[in-house]
Amino acid sequence: MKKINVGLIGFGTVGSGVVKILRERKSVLAAKIDSEINIKKICDQDIHSKRNINIDRQLLTTNADEIINDPQIDIVVELIGGIHPAKEFIIESLKKGKSVVTANKAVLAEYGRELFALAADRGKSIYFEASVGAGIPIIKSLREGLVANRFKGVFGIVNGTSNFVLSQMSTQNRSFQECLKEAKAKGYAESNPSLDIEGMDSAHKLILLTYLCFGKFVAPDDVFVEGITRVSLADVNYAKEMGFEIKLLAIAKREGDELEVRVHPTFLSENHLLSSVSGVNNAIYVSSDLAGELLFYGPGAGQLCAASAVVSDLVDLTQGIKAGLFRPTLNIVEDATIKKLRKIEDFESKYYLRFTVVDKPGVLAKISGILGKFGISIASVSQKERFKAQVVPVVVITHEAKEKNLRQALAMIDRLDAIKEKTVAIRIEEV
Amino acid sequence: MKKINVGLIGFGTVGSGVVKILRERKSVLAAKIDSEINIKKICDQDIHSKRNINIDRQLLTTNADEIINDPQIDIVVELIGGIHPAKEFIIESLKKGKSVVTANKAVLAEYGRELFALAADRGKSIYFEASVGAGIPIIKSLREGLVANRFKGVFGIVNGTSNFVLSQMSTQNRSFQECLKEAKAKGYAESNPSLDIEGMDSAHKLILLTYLCFGKFVAPDDVFVEGITRVSLADVNYAKEMGFEIKLLAIAKREGDELEVRVHPTFLSENHLLSSVSGVNNAIYVSSDLAGELLFYGPGAGQLCAASAVVSDLVDLTQGIKAGLFRPTLNIVEDATIKKLRKIEDFESKYYLRFTVVDKPGVLAKISGILGKFGISIASVSQKERFKAQVVPVVVITHEAKEKNLRQALAMIDRLDAIKEKTVAIRIEEV
Numbered sequence: 001m002k003k004i005n006v007g008l009i010g011f012g013t014v015g016s017g018v019v020k021i022l023r024e025r026k027s028v029l030a031a032k033i034d035s036e037i038n039i040k041k042i043c044d045q046d047i048h049s050k051r052n053i054n055i056d057r058q059l060l061t062t063n064a065d066e067i068i069n070d071p072q073i074d075i076v077v078e079l080i081g082g083i084h085p086a087k088e089f090i091i092e093s094l095k096k097g098k099s100v101v102t103a104n105k106a107v108l109a110e111y112g113r114e115l116f117a118l119a120a121d122r123g124k125s126i127y128f129e130a131s132v133g134a135g136i137p138i139i140k141s142l143r144e145g146l147v148a149n150r151f152k153g154v155f156g157i158v159n160g161t162s163n164f165v166l167s168q169m170s171t172q173n174r175s176f177q178e179c180l181k182e183a184k185a186k187g188y189a190e191s192n193p194s195l196d197i198e199g200m201d202s203a204h205k206l207i208l209l210t211y212l213c214f215g216k217f218v219a220p221d222d223v224f225v226e227g228i229t230r231v232s233l234a235d236v237n238y239a240k241e242m243g244f245e246i247k248l249l250a251i252a253k254r255e256g257d258e259l260e261v262r263v264h265p266t267f268l269s270e271n272h273l274l275s276s277v278s279g280v281n282n283a284i285y286v287s288s289d290l291a292g293e294l295l296f297y298g299p300g301a302g303q304l305c306a307a308s309a310v311v312s313d314l315v316d317l318t319q320g321i322k323a324g325l326f327r328p329t330l331n332i333v334e335d336a337t338i339k340k341l342r343k344i345e346d347f348e349s350k351y352y353l354r355f356t357v358v359d360k361p362g363v364l365a366k367i368s369g370i371l372g373k374f375g376i377s378i379a380s381v382s383q384k385e386r387f388k389a390q391v392v393p394v395v396v397i398t399h400e401a402k403e404k405n406l407r408q409a410l411a412m413i414d415r416l417d418a419i420k421e422k423t424v425a426i427r428i429e430e431v
Numbered sequence: 432m433k434k435i436n437v438g439l440i441g442f443g444t445v446g447s448g449v450v451k452i453l454r455e456r457k458s459v460l461a462a463k464i465d466s467e468i469n470i471k472k473i474c475d476q477d478i479h480s481k482r483n484i485n486i487d488r489q490l491l492t493t494n495a496d497e498i499i500n501d502p503q504i505d506i507v508v509e510l511i512g513g514i515h516p517a518k519e520f521i522i523e524s525l526k527k528g529k530s531v532v533t534a535n536k537a538v539l540a541e542y543g544r545e546l547f548a549l550a551a552d553r554g555k556s557i558y559f560e561a562s563v564g565a566g567i568p569i570i571k572s573l574r575e576g577l578v579a580n581r582f583k584g585v586f587g588i589v590n591g592t593s594n595f596v597l598s599q600m601s602t603q604n605r606s607f608q609e610c611l612k613e614a615k616a617k618g619y620a621e622s623n624p625s626l627d628i629e630g631m632d633s634a635h636k637l638i639l640l641t642y643l644c645f646g647k648f649v650a651p652d653d654v655f656v657e658g659i660t661r662v663s664l665a666d667v668n669y670a671k672e673m674g675f676e677i678k679l680l681a682i683a684k685r686e687g688d689e690l691e692v693r694v695h696p697t698f699l700s701e702n703h704l705l706s707s708v709s710g711v712n713n714a715i716y717v718s719s720d721l722a723g724e725l726l727f728y729g730p731g732a733g734q735l736c737a738a739s740a741v742v743s744d745l746v747d748l749t750q751g752i753k754a755g756l757f758r759p760t761l762n763i764v765e766d767a768t769i770k771k772l773r774k775i776e777d778f779e780s781k782y783y784l785r786f787t788v789v790d791k792p793g794v795l796a797k798i799s800g801i802l803g804k805f806g807i808s809i810a811s812v813s814q815k816e817r818f819k820a821q822v823v824p825v826v827v828i829t830h831e832a833k834e835k836n837l838r839q840a841l842a843m844i845d846r847l848d849a850i851k852e853k854t855v856a857i858r859i860e861e862v
Contacts (some may be wrong), residue, residue, distance in 0.1 A: 021579050031764040032578060129576070135722025137568075137576025145560070145568025147463060148452050148742040273728065276707050283726075290452065290739035291566025295714075295728035297704065308721035311579040315761070323754035328748070333462040364582065 002035045004318045007067030007098075010079030011044035011060075014028055014103055014130070016051040016355045017307030018077065022119050022314075023053075024329065028109045037311075041067045056365035062208035065392055068092045075317050078102040078312060087111050092193075094122050099321070103130035103306055109204035112257040116332075125320070127313035132158060132205045135305035136298040137198040137312065141379055142212040142286070149288035150335065151213040151221060153253030155431050158205040159425075160300030161196035162228050166265075167278040168238045170245060176231060185208040189281050198227035199248065206250035210261055210285065214251060215334035216341075224344045229263050235424060237355060238384070238395050244352075246273040249429060251331040253287075258342040267352050267428040304409040313417045345404035350379070350428040355413070356421035361381075363418040364394065374409040376401040391420045397428070433466045435749045437530075438498030440520055441510030442475035442491075445534055445561070447482040448738030449508065453745075454484075460742075466749050468742075472498045499523045506748050508741060509533040513812075517540050525553050532744040534737055536563035540635035544648040556751070556760045558744035562591060563636045564713045566736035567729040568743065573643040573717070574761055580719035581766065582644040584684030586862050590637040591731035592620045592627035592713035593659050593679040597696075598709040600667045601676060607662060619711050619732075619813065629658035630679065630694040636683035641692055644683060646765035655693035655775045662696050665856060666785060669815070669826050670698055673851060675783075677708040681724035684718075689773040694782070697853070698783050698859040705862065712760040718860060776835035781810070781859040784827040786844070790814075794849040795825065805840040822851045828859070 008015055012075065017333050022029070022037055030036055039059065047060040068089065069075055076093040078100060080086050086107045100119070102108065108128055119126045129139045133156075142154075157163050161183055167401050168179040180197065183189035185250075195201045203223045211217050227250050239246050249266040252259060268275050273295050277283040282300030287293050299305050320328020357363045368378055379397045436500040449452035453460070453468055461467050461832055470490065478491040484772075498504055499520065505522040509531060511517050519540045521531050531550070533539065539559055541548065550557045564587075573585075588594050592614055611628065626632045634654045642648050659679050670677050672788075680697040683690060699706050704726050708714040713731030718724050730736050788794045799809055810828045840845045841854050 025579050025581075025861065028764050028767075029579065032761045034762070064619070075745070091479075135577070135719075136725060137572045140576045141572060143745050144747065145571045146566075146739065147746050148456050148739050223655075271707075273704070273707055276702075276704055288566075288739075290735040292736055294567060294728040295726065297726035297728070299723040301580045304721040305723055308577065308579050312576050315578050316575065320754070323751070325713065328750070328754075330463045330750070333459050418619065 001030065002322050003037055003038050003077065004321055005040040005073045005313060006077060007070065007073040007077045008039055008042045008077045009064050009067060011372050012041050012079065013303045014306045015079045016273050017303040018310050020053055021307050021311050027122055032387065033315055033318055035322055036231060037318055040073055041070065043067055054330050064089055068096055068257055071234065073098060074321055075099050075101060075314060076123060078104060079241050083107050083110060089113055091118060094118050094124050099124045099312055099317050101127045105131040105204040105208060109207040109220060125317065127317060129313050130306040130309035132208050133284060134301050135308040136296050138276055138283060138284050138296045139212060141296060146291055147330060149290045152287040152289065154209045154213050154284060154286050155208060155274065156250040156284040157247055157274060157277050158250050158282050159202045159248060160194050160282060161193055163277065164188050164280045166228060166246055166248060170240065175233050175385060180400050196346055197229055199225040202248060202263045204251040206252060208261055209253040211332060214259060214338055215332050218261050222261065226264035234393065235426060243270050244268060247274060254338060255342060257337060257339040259338045260342045260347055265426050267426055270429055346407050347403040349398050350400055351398045352426045352428055354424040355394040355419060356391055357394050358418045358420060359390055359392045360418065366416060367413055370409050374405040375411055376405055432461065433753050434469050435466055435506065435752055436471040437506045437508060437745060438501065439470055439473045439508045440495050440498060441618055443475050443510065444661065445737045446510045447800040448486050448734040449741045451484055452738050452742050464746055465523050466753050468745050468749055468785045471504055472501065474498055495520055499527055505752055506530050506532060506745060514538050514541060521546055524547060525549050525555050530555045530748050532558045532741055535743060536562040536635040536639060540638040540651060556748065558748060560744050561737040561740035562717060563639050565730055565732050566725050566739040567713060569715050569727045570643060572727060574844050577719055577722055578761060581720040581722045583720065585638060585640045585644050585715060585717050586705065587681040587715040588678055588705060589681050589713050590627050590633045590679060591713060595619050595711045597659060597677055597679060600664055602669065606664050617861055622672065628660055630656040631679040633679060633694045637692060637694055641683040642763060644768055645690060646763050647690065647694050653692065653772055657695035659696050661753060665824065668855060674701050675699060676701050678705060685769060688767045688768060688770040688771060690769045691773045696857050698857055699862065703862055713717060723791055731748060778834040779831050781831055782837060783828045783857045783859055785855040786825040786850060787822055788825050789849045789851060790821055790823045797847060798844055801843050802842050805836040807836055807840055
């Protein structure tokens, strides 16, 4: 039986999960693939902490070069996360003729273009199933299962922390801060949760989904990103009143021959399947021209979920290496029907707007006048409370409006004396 | 560029979809796989009807042997459906050293054990992504994406016709017969829809899902199958009142070291994602030990959906053949922790029971007395209307009860004078 040697860099939560699975499922995996996946070396800065797993100490090293320079190692699994030295480890591994498995969305989003090009140049592969949606086989599904499809759009709930906070606000009627605190207490949010709740983690994953669906590698700066920190309980409740849920969506969608790539809180119809995705779960909704509208759902994080994906990548690579394939992965091909990225200013959307106004005659007329001036027409208005001369919320749903026009209109409206807080604007997406 | 020759047997809806996709996506597919998938011959009984696709008439034949005996053909795609002669074509193709792609759940469910064994024996593969969930890459996901997982259960809405009928009953408040008529009018049901609404189509697909998840090939006779023909609008509405939807579920689940394999109408909590799957869509909910609870959703039928899956199978096989792999597929390995199939009599479930009784004193006492005698305890009772001495429905929700006990109890209850119709019993599944 062919033995494939693997070097693991990063022996943290996911890394020890991978070792555990490969050990516990050794015989069944061998029977499935007619090969043995052998962990030959494990590198971590900390090789002394206990990890609930018995490991031959000979396997451990603090020096990644012992993996990267070992000619007997076929595959390097990078699970340290972050940009440096993960990027350098991946580059050196590829240069030494190894394929790479990683769960690192940040380094792939930032440097994927150069890393994938290097892999192709060296005839090696980078597998990254665990980087989006943890154990959900979304990358395999997009790349292989839907290989013949042209995509219209991909809409993902890809950050469990944000989804947990928004679901809790919606179901428990509690504030953003309270729900974030709960997420931290439950271990769903890190002590510094900004990468999650500010949307950057979702943006990283969206860059990978966009690459898979459209063959375009979008730079992080070209992704419009807005997190959930400004979503108030009031907005969540008004949304529900009107039959919507608010979700942090990562969206890449085709508009004619342009592509929009954006992450932001979104009003979604309560009847949409994505609205039923609660807690720390993830889901990716895909609109394709042949297979139709598909949804892939599952836990968005967790030791064994991510490790499950890493092991499936190892199996795929093993099959390829065993067969002597030049590159086992399918090539990613640019969708030639898409000519360019749409600029943020040109995005068009319906909007939920919440104005905080002093309730006196003529305010609504002023607001609607300014909106009209910028070509924004109103689909519905409701004034939530009425207390003369006091500050009250006014909720407006618009028809399709250009982002640029909306921004200009809101800038003007927010300068009115009667407007007492910065107006809240949330996009309504008809997925 | 390596050219892989394909012979297509069955030039109907899906077959012409496959030809269309391979033609329209020729260059992008070639770029993705560094190979050309070439349709060398197409066999159909009818080679004269127009199919909205221009085809070189030289490609057409009515004689399948021209494909099966052509040594230049690497892959045979069987899309004629049904048992005979599909089974014989698959066997002959494998014997002639070809791999096979099929969308034929019936022949695989009935003869899969022998067909897969023959393929393995000949070092060839049978790919069948289109046979369950059309374009949803569920087979690839279970087999490859979740390769390291041990499964607890799989719960599928895998028959679009039945799901359409049940969704329409629920949302339109119309009878089974009316909704079935609508399904026929819309082309969602065949003129003889019994294979769909009696549950056999779901059972065929369930046999394949069971094989993929647990490595056991269950005989059709060992699957408990109950269709939706006896689900009344009253039951659908009572279900909704209590916070449930009725879905036709195909279930394979582990109970200790036993496996239950069954298809039947099921009360599902309205909050479960499967309850939100409406119309002709399909969804497969998977409970796995590493990747957790996953859902795969999409259209359950359609020319291009199924053809999308067939083409992804062709791509996988092409990659394998190009690499000279003995067999590109992963082996299916029996889950050794499962010792046997659970007998139907031993199934345990909560039940929804609807008794049709003459409303007179003491009837409920008699019913609950008999249930109690068989160890079935009642979680709730509600008498829906009250008209003295008239026939009224009494709805009971039970705690967990053994199928055998329930059957005996209902047989006795249905013999009571006060019971005016056969009692309706629907399982409640806590997925």
